[in-house]
Amino acid sequence: xxxxxxxxxxxxxxxxxxxxxxxxxQPALSAHIKKIEEENGIIIFDRTRKPLTLxxxxxxxxxxxxxxxxxxxxxxxxxxxLNGLKTxxxxxxxxxxxxxxxxxxxxxxxxxxxxxxxxVIIDDRVPEIERRTLEGEIDLFLTPPRISHREIMSEVLFxxxxxxxxxxxxxxxxEIDSYRISADEITEKKPSYKREIDFSVFKENSFVLLxxxxxxxxxxxxxxxxxAFRPKRYISAEQTTTxxxxxxxxxxISFMTESAVRYGNxxxxxxxxxxxxxxxxxxxxxxxxxxxGLSRAGEEFIKILKECLAALx
Numbered sequence: 001x002x003x004x005x006x007x008x009x010x011x012x013x014x015x016x017x018x019x020x021x022x023x024x025x026q027p028a029l030s031a032h033i034k035k036i037e038e039e040n041g042i043i044i045f046d047r048t049r050k051p052l053t054l055x056x057x058x059x060x061x062x063x064x065x066x067x068x069x070x071x072x073x074x075x076x077x078x079x080x081x082l083n084g085l086k087t088x089x090x091x092x093x094x095x096x097x098x099x100x101x102x103x104x105x106x107x108x109x110x111x112x113x114x115x116x117x118x119x120v121i122i123d124d125r126v127p128e129i130e131r132r133t134l135e136g137e138i139d140l141f142l143t144p145p146r147i148s149h150r151e152i153m154s155e156v157l158f159x160x161x162x163x164x165x166x167x168x169x170x171x172x173x174x175e176i177d178s179y180r181i182s183a184d185e186i187t188e189k190k191p192s193y194k195r196e197i198d199f200s201v202f203k204e205n206s207f208v209l210l211x212x213x214x215x216x217x218x219x220x221x222x223x224x225x226x227x228a229f230r231p232k233r234y235i236s237a238e239q240t241t242t243x244x245x246x247x248x249x250x251x252x253i254s255f256m257t258e259s260a261v262r263y264g265n266x267x268x269x270x271x272x273x274x275x276x277x278x279x280x281x282x283x284x285x286x287x288x289x290x291x292x293g294l295s296r297a298g299e300e301f302i303k304i305l306k307e308c309l310a311a312l313x
Contacts, residue, residue, distance in 0.1 A: 003065035004137075005032060006044060010062065013051035036061075070136040074292070086116040090297045093132065093141035095214075096123040097240040098284070101264050102142060102157075106305040113304070117297050125238075127213055133289050139298050140288040144215035154287040155302070158309055161258040162219055162280035164197070165270040167250040173271045176201060183269040186261050197273045199227050206233040206252035208243040215282060216240060216255045222279045244270075257282070 009018035009029070019026040037044055044058035054062065076088055090110075092103065099121055107119055122129070122138060132138045134151055143154070163181070166173060173180065179197040209231075210217040224230055235251055237243040243254040247270045254270075261272070274280070286302055288294055294302070 093129040093138040154285040208254040
């Protein structure tokens with residue numbers, strides 16, 4: 001039983017919800033918690049309260065369990081470094097769109113070079129990835145410019161442009177066809193960046209927008225503010241790939257980075273347009289906890305990742 005089981009149960013304040021997230025049965029999780037309580041002579045959760053609440057003993061237990069986990073991870077890191085990366089772990093985090101587009105080749109090459117390192121990829125939202133990095137669970141992660149903690153260090157991987165994605169069957173594409181950027185232009189790295197469409201032409205159209213904590217949503221909000229309109233209709237989506245799929249089906253306008261289109265191996269494409277370079281540009285970073293720095297495995301992975309991305313630019 002790891003501290004994660006207790007942590008997740010405490011966060012969700014429900015054994016059933018925690019068991020579902022951990023992909024184990026509720027009786028199994030309850031039995032694990034009960035066993036820890038009996039072994040340590042403590043009560044971790046106050047079961048008389050709804051929702052479930054940590055007792056003071058539970059808070060102390062969780063605090064020191066997390067410290068123990070962090071120390072064990074540090075020990076593995078030191079041994080891995082001393083062993084010349086023949087053993088060890090490397091945990092990489094990021095939003096699923098980042099992980100699926102930018103990581104595969106680098107992970108493959110890293111695994112071939114260091115077969116003794118166990119590599120784990122974690123998909124999650126950036127705020128949660130940041131938290132798990134600060135707590136020592138994740139070694140490094142890919143992120144847009146949304147790092148909110150001084151305790152996190154970051155390095156720029158590459159610059160990117162953000163595209164407007166318009167449903168391919170919409171009539172408006174005929175009116176603004178001279179501004180359209182084809183998928184071939186993007187994949188062949190020959191787009192005309194000077195063909196920027198006036199964003200106000202879309203003020204009567206529907207949009208597909210990501211959550212408030214996501215960078216592409218911030219880009220959309222800056223455009224709405226500059227052009228003084230709000231979409232009359234919009235659909236909310238959690239993942240960039242979901243918003244992209246909804247655009248393909250005609251649900252609304254979404255946003256996608258040029259690099260994602262170039263390297264995402266998408267079968268179908270919307271109509272692409274550039275607008276407002278000052279707003280629709282961003283950098284992508286690799287980040288890690290400043291207080292722990294990087295293990296040699298982390299340093300080697302970033303080196304390989306940069307080489308892979310440089311070859312794609």
